[in-house]
Amino acid sequence: MNKEIGIESYYDVAVIGGGAVGLGYAIRVKRDNPELRVLVLEKAKEPRFKIGESTLSVTIENLLELGFTMPQLRRLFTVKSGLGFWYTDSATDELVSPVDVCNTEETFQVERRPMEIALTVLAQSCGVEIRSGTGVSTGRSLLGGPDPMLVMRGSPAAANQVHCRLVCDASGPASVLARSLGTHRKQKHINTNAYWSHFRKTASPRVPGWDAPMTQHICFPQGWFWFISLCSWESSPTPNLTAMIGALLNDRREEEDMPSREEWSSRFGCTHSPRVSIGVSPRSDLDYSPPGGARERFWHYVDAYPAIQEIMRYYEEVPDPYQGKPAYGYLKEIEHYSTSYAGEGFLSVGDAAFFVNPLFSKGLAFGMFCAKEAARATAGHLKDPERGDFATYDRLLHSVYRALSMENEALYRSWASPAGFEQVLMAKLAGALREVRNRAESLVHEDVPYRLLEPRHAKVFADVVELTGDDGSGRADRSPQIEAVTARYLEELRTEPETIEARLGRFLTHYDDNLVRHENAAEVAQPGVFTAVACPDCRQAVNATLGRCPACGQDMDPCLTSSPVNDAAEGEAQDEP
Ligand SMILES: Cc1cc2nc3c(=O)[nH]c(=O)nc-3n(C[C@H](O)[C@H](O)[C@H](O)COP(=O)(O)OP(=O)(O)OC[C@H]3O[C@@H](n4cnc5c(N)ncnc54)[C@H](O)[C@@H]3O)c2cc1C
16 A cells, blocks of 8 residues: 555445445455455435336345345335236237246345345445445546546545545446446447336236236337336335334344334334336337437337237326436436456446346346456455456456347347247246246356356347347348247257256246146146235235235235235225226
């Protein structure tokens, strides 16, 4: 350390950005290396609304490793048992070809503000220093070389400098480090936009399977809509919510002894209500929505598709959903990457490193996976930079980004017809599901999630992109050619011992163990690994093995409980609008 620099401004690791991924990284580095000084610089004064609420099993595994318990997660968030995919077109008022993955594991739909408050509390409790309301000015900082130095925005020159051995960029879509080093790139093939808001469900649309506790996706030729049911704490003042979450995280009691969500919230003066995050993500090159704000653009897509228009009759806007921020959010050309993810004195994680379209809820899952790998690489690099941990990390992120981007592009390009939609989706699901089953049984935790990099799996999507790549309109139906690629892959998968053993039909409502579709789901119904049932009192989805509802505290008398919640409505929803 340079003698001129006071110890108070010198850190081993400085993290730019205190979102979920930056905090996850900081917790891991500090917990595994208590001797290191770790600082997080976050420009927002306190965690506020962020988009991105559906989680996968990898996200939950990470949250548990970072210090949450399942009873705590059940108090804060809404249970989710899978992902549902539907298809529609402007020519029909029906949702066709439902494909879903269900009954795999207990995961959650997470509102981001409480999650980030909780991660902040966990980070502080293990010795990470956090400075909120402190934006890093990259123009005045020294980055990407030995002896990095960070300057805080708005502060007089030397007064607020931080020196460190290593900077981790976790600044999300701002990607401050990549932009400052000139390595930031937008994806050029198929990029996507997004428009969203929060809604209240007024009644059940009565589409069989729609009300199941899943993230619902409706795909159409230009893009897709998401529907994510949340327990929203947005109306709770931050000091109350922070006090409640702090006390909850200190409470390590087992499920049966843990007070319910209602008890926690009334004890700390917090309020919560059911909400649904709904958004649309069209291809940027086909986004012909009219000029205007995000609201006009969102409703343009609702109006263009009669089946979506029908579903939206059962949802109403929430007034002032994000406490003074605009009611509709938007982002343009969201996919980006960097030509370098680690180098002398720096590495990047989460959305700061790269971001692909949020289809399949992979943002948090892969962000947290990368944070874990980055923490490992950091420890190795700080011990001996010659070991090459950063080069390994850099290569890993390049491969993960390429594979995720290719999968996304293949999916978007296949949506010209319901057949193409189903073929590529099933290739993705069948390839990944064998591992989902292993994860559900706690067998896989160390590899790149969901067989993403398996060459055979990756090649299917590369082939689909090649077949469909010249169709700029998104309209040409290439499903016969696509099927030639995906059918071969599915044929190989279905005869492999691992697939046979996994009994994938357990996780797919309309498919049997041989991956053959049955329109009548009852013909192929079988118990999965996880089942959610509706609480007889509050109607929230509850893990069927629990004796009491974690939300309201009601006894889950098996006689009173309706069997699998394919139709658990959120709270106050009525039958007709
Ligand atoms: C439309 C949409 C829908 C999505 N849906 C899902 C989903 O359902 N499931 C899912 O898993 N993921 C989803 N995602 C992705 C998910 O939101 C992100 O992957 C996740 O937020 C990444 O977390 P992060 O910590 O990397 O970045 P962020 O959460 O963006 O955190 C970055 C932090 O850095 C701070 N910061 C920025 N600049 C500076 C600076 N100069 N100095 C200091 N601090 C700074 C910011 O204030 C912010 O708090 C979605 C994304 C979008 C766009």
